[in-house]
Amino acid sequence: DFPTCASDYYQLDDLLTPEEKAIRMKVRECMEKEVAPIMTKYWEKAEFPFEVIPKLGALHISGGSIKGYGCPGLSITGSAVALAELARVDASCSTFILVHSSLAMLTIALCGSEMQKQKYLPSLAELSTVACWGLTEPDYGSDASALRTTARKVEGGWILDGQKRWIGNSTFADVLVIFARNTATNQINGFIVKKDAPGLQATKIENKIGLRMVQNGDILLKNVFVPDEDRLPGVSSFQDTSKVLAVSRVMVSWQPIGIAMGVYDMCHRYLKERKQFGAPLAAFQINQQKLVQMLGNIQAMLLVGWRLCKLYESGKMTPGQASLGKSWISLRARETVSFGRELLGGNGILADFLVAKAFCDLEPIYTYEGTYDINTLVTGREITGLPSFKPAT
Numbered sequence: 430d431f432p433t434c435a436s437d438y439y440q441l442d443d444l445l446t447p448e449e450k451a452i453r454m455k456v457r458e459c460m461e462k463e464v465a466p467i468m469t470k471y472w473e474k475a476e477f478p479f480e481v482i483p484k485l486g487a488l489h490i491s492g493g494s495i496k497g498y499g500c501p502g503l504s505i506t507g508s509a510v511a512l513a514e515l516a517r518v519d520a521s522c523s524t525f526i527l528v529h530s531s532l533a534m535l536t537i538a539l540c541g542s543e544m545q546k547q548k549y550l551p552s553l554a555e556l557s558t559v560a561c562w563g564l565t566e567p568d569y570g571s572d573a574s575a576l577r578t579t580a581r582k583v584e585g586g587w588i589l590d591g592q593k594r595w596i597g598n599s600t601f602a603d604v605l606v607i608f609a610r611n612t613a614t615n616q617i618n619g620f621i622v623k624k625d626a627p628g629l630q631a632t633k634i635e636n637k638i639g640l641r642m643v644q645n646g647d648i649l650l651k652n653v654f655v656p657d658e659d660r661l662p663g664v665s666s667f668q669d670t671s672k673v674l675a676v677s678r679v680m681v682s683w684q685p686i687g688i689a690m691g692v693y694d695m696c697h698r699y700l701k702e703r704k705q706f707g708a709p710l711a712a713f714q715i716n717q718q719k720l721v722q723m724l725g726n727i728q729a730m731l732l733v734g735w736r737l738c739k740l741y742e743s744g745k746m747t748p749g750q751a752s753l754g755k756s757w758i759s760l761r762a763r764e765t766v767s768f769g770r771e772l773l774g775g776n777g778i779l780a781d782f783l784v785a786k787a788f789c790d791l792e793p794i795y796t797y798e799g800t801y802d803i804n805t806l807v808t809g810r811e812i813t814g815l816p817s818f819k820p821a822t
C-alpha cells in the first residue's frame with residue numbers, strides 16, 4: 430500500500446497512474462531511509478554526498494521522460510513527482526538530478542545527434558557518469574541570450590573561450606553541456622565538453638546559504654578544443670535553449686512543491702508533539718491558522734504542477750504557462766516554508782530540523798531557471814504580446 434502523507438490533503442495520488450505512484454514510493458523510501466540520516470552532515474560541510482550517487486542511480490529516474498538509450502521513459506508527471514520526492518527530503522539531491530537529467534541529458538536528447546545520444550545517454554542514465562549544463566555567465570544571468578563565450582570554427586572542430594558561472598555539478602561532471610556564441614553566425618550553439626579537455630577549469634563557488642551540497646562552479650574555458658562530433662546539431666540559436674528550459678521549468682516547479690510538503694509534514698508532527706502552556710502547540714489557533722494556510726498553498730501548488738504536466742504531455746503547454754507555474758509555485762512555497770520556520774520556534778533555525786535547511790534551499794530555486802521576475806515577464810509577454818525585458822528608452 431502506498432503510504433500517504435498529511436500534506437496530500439486533497440489526495441493528489443488519485444490523479445497519478447499506478448506507475449507514477451510506484452516511482453513516488455520508490456524515491457520516498459530511498460530518501461527517507463538512506464539519504465535523510467546523512468544529509469545534514471553534508472549540507473553543513475557543503476560537500477557533495479558521492480555515496481548517494483549509486484543509490485540515486487538504482488532508482489532509475491535519471492533521464493526522466495527520455496525514451497530509449499537506457500533512459501527510464503517515465504511520463505512527465507512521473508519524472509516531476511520523482512523530483513518532488515527527492516526535494517521533500519533533500520533539495521540538493523533534487524537539484525543534482527535536475528541539472529544532470531532535466532537540463533543536460535534532456536538537451537542531448539532533444540538537440541543531440543543519434544551518435545551523441547548513443548554515446549552519452551546510457552552511462553548518464555545509470556549515473557556512472559555525471560553531467561552539468563552551462564548557460565549562465567558572470568555578466569549574463571537573466572540576460573543569458575547575450576552571452577559572450579565564443580565558439581570559433583577550426584579544422585576538425587571548435588575553439589571555445591569564455592567563462593560560465595553558477596554551473597551545478599561542474600566541479601566533478603564528466604560531461605559539460607556548454608552554450609557559446611558562434612563567431613561566424615553570431616548565434617548561440619551548444620557543445621559537449623569533456624571533463625579532461627585541456628584549457629577547461631571549474632572552481633567551486635563557496636559560502637552559499639542554500640543548496641549547500643550542490644557543487645556550483647565558475648568555469649573557465651581557455652582555448653578549449655571540441656571536435657565537430659561533439660557540437661550539438663540541434664542548437665542553432667538561443668530559441669533552442671528556450672525549448673529545453675520550457676520543459677525543465679515544469680520539472681523545477683515540482684521542487685518547491687516537494688520542499689513545501691516535507692516542511693508541512695514535519696511541522697504537523699512537531700506541533701502535535703511539543704507542548705507549551707500545558708498544551709500541544711497544535712492546539713493554539715494561530716498555529717492552526719498557519720498550518721491551514723500552508724496546507725491550502727500546497728494543494729493549489731500540487732494542482733497547478735499536475736495540470737502543467739498534463740498540458741505538456743498533451744502537447745498544449747506554452748512557454749508562458751511553464752513560466753507561470755515555476756514563478757507562482759516558488760512564490761507560494763516561499764510563503765509556506767516561512768510559516769514552517771516560524772512554527773518551529775528556535776528549532777526553525779537549526780538545520781537538524783529540516784525546515785531551516787528547506788527555507789534556505791528554496792532561495793536559489795526561486796532564482797534559478799529564470800528568477801521570479803524573469804518568468805513573470807515571460808508570461809507577461811505571452812498574455813499581452815508586449816515584451817518588457819528591456820527598460821523603456
Ligand code: FAD
Pocket residue numbers: 528562563564565569570571572594595596597640645793796797798799800801802803806817818819
Ligand atoms: P541577475 O540577472 O543579475 O538579476 C538580479 C535581479 O534583477 C533579479 O531579481 C532579477 O529578477 C532582476 N532582473 C534582471 N533582469 C530584469 C528585467 N529585465 N526586469 C526585471 N527584473 C530583472 N545557471 C546555469 O546555466 N546552470 C546551472 O546549473 C545553474 N545553477 C544555479 C544554481 C544556483 C544555486 C544558482 C544561484 C544559480 C544557478 N544558475 C545556473 C544561474 C541562474 O540561472 C541565475 O542566477 C539566474 O538566471 C539569475 O541570474 P543572475 O544571478 O545573474 O541575476
